[in-house]
Amino acid sequence: EPEVTQTPSHQVTQMGQEVILRCVPISNHLYFYWYRQILGQKVEFLVSFYNNEISEKSEIFDDQFSVERPDGSNFTLKIRSTKLEDSAMYFCASSNRDSSAKNIQYFGAGTRLSVL
């Protein structure tokens, strides 16, 4: 069964460093998302992306964050200058236009980001 894959599974970085989290969405999906989950807290929406543009973003997704689809398969989240509070599990998700399933998002296993 097709799945969303994320790399790396765990990223450790120093405060102030840039990180790029990578995702390969399901191949025929058109909508891509990033969510994050701080340990013990809710899963929070960051951003959605369609047709090479941001569709929607939350207050969390400030100027330190950016997303890109650099080629036909990858979808990346960049954090320019990481802060301690960016430590969280970051989930990528994708969905498609199928009328019977278009609201269902398929999630990757996540990247655990630890900012020291």
Next chain:
Amino acid sequence: SQQGEEDPQALSIQEGENATMNCSYKTSINNLQWYRQNSGRGLVHLILIRSNEREKHSGRLRVTLDTSKKSSSLLITASRAADTASYFCATDKSNNAGNMLTFGGGTRLMVKP
């Protein structure tokens, strides 16, 4: 409470028993979904119920939705140890693809063998 709040926060039952988890939300929705998360893993979609539906079944899962009370419940019947996981409701305000999901805080379910 915030959009998509589940209760209880934690639930421990014996294998074979039924588990019921509840979710409340505040704003109007197009559909509500339930996801499962095994420890340290991603979220897996379980079931979606649209705002014009009242009940839906999928295998051992039964979901109800009461839009007048802005609440939903997830019932897992004849639970198994493998059902041990966190369960989250997520609301979707629109019928369009590409919209954000708003997740609740989740219920941690432990099923003892």
